[in-house]
Amino acid sequence: MPTDDCCCQLPTALREALRSVPGRPQLTVLSGAGASAESGIATFRDAQHALWADFDPAELATEQAWRRDPARVWAWYEWRRRTVMDASPNEGHLALAALESRYDVTLITQNVDDLHERAGSSQVVHLHGSLFAPRCFACARPGTFHGLPPQADSPQSRMNPPGCKHCGGKVRxxxxxFGEALPQVAWKAAEAATVNTSLLVVVGTSAIVQPAARLPERALRAEVPVLEINTTPVLAQHHSAVIAWPCTAAAGLGALASQLL
Ligand SMILES: [Zn+2]
Structure with missing residues (x-):
């Protein structure tokens, strides 16, 4: 549920321009942790649990940590997968899915959850990978889970990762x-979608940290209108051309959908 209403309006000229594009206008959305926060998904830095309180999450999200203790790392990600499975898409996710009735929407997300997909969005580019797409650490082919992760309120501190059915390596x-490159296929798709669009919406992420920051920069250079929806807009402070909507993701995306549909 939105925590407050968003009374922000698209500039009239932009709204009319979007409505007058023939066919199905392209909309591109770059979403971050703030888009999932209202579904109860803790942001990465908040993802602390009593069991993990002695750990810095950054210490669990590196190849070094995996090599040192794969069972510890696997257990932590299984706990995160469970918290996502227990959550539901919020009004912001649903508003983006609804926009597909009139627009060709490409969602670029920094989130590793599947809430956009579960809300009904059909084109989701995961810049930071997904909790639901494990792969072999040795041969990189897709892997499978043991089964459902344990309940979030009874996490395990260690779980042996599954074995790869192709090579016997550990599934990661x-x-x-941290320290890994973004998946190239996803990055190329994101770059293309940010310039070949009628509007770029940045929501729930400041989008000022590289490499993601390059996406709104490219859009602005290509004279694509950029809208930022954040409770405290940050991108707009760096780029005066950005339209700032100071509201939550759920309220802002709901307002956007009502103005564009
Ligand atoms: Zn393998």
């Missing part, structure tokens, strides 16, 4: 760890 979480 399908997320991008």
């Amino acid at each position: 979480p399908g997320v991008v760890w």
Whole structure:
């Protein structure tokens, strides 16, 4: 549920321009942790649990941590997968899915959850990978889970990762760890979608940290209108051309959908 209403309006000229594009206008959305926060998904830095309180999450999200203690790392990601499975898409996710009735929407997300997909969005590019796409650490082919993760309120401190059915290697979480490059296929798709669009919406992320910051910069250079939806807009402070909507993701995306549909 939105925590407050968003009374922000698209500039009339922009709204009319979007409505007058023939066919199905392209909309591109870059979403971050703030888009999932209202579903109860803790942001990465908040993802502390009593069991993990002595650990810095950054210490669990590196290749070094995996090599040192794969059972510890696997257990932590299984706990995160469970918290996502227990959550539901919020009004912001649903508003983005609804926009597909009139627009060709490409969602670029920094989130590793599957809430956009579960809300009904059909084109989701995961810049940072996914909790639901494990792969073999040795041969990189897709892996499978043991089964459902344990309940979130009874996490395990260690779980042996599954074995790869192709090579016998250990299956690792399908997320991008610190120090790893972004998946190239996803990045190329994101770059293309941010310039070949009628509007770029940045929501729930400041989008000022590289490499993601390059996406709104490219859009602005290509004279694509950029809208930022954040409770405290940050991107707009760096780029005067950005339209700032100071509201939550759920309220802001709901307002956007009501103005564009
Ligand atoms: Zn393998």
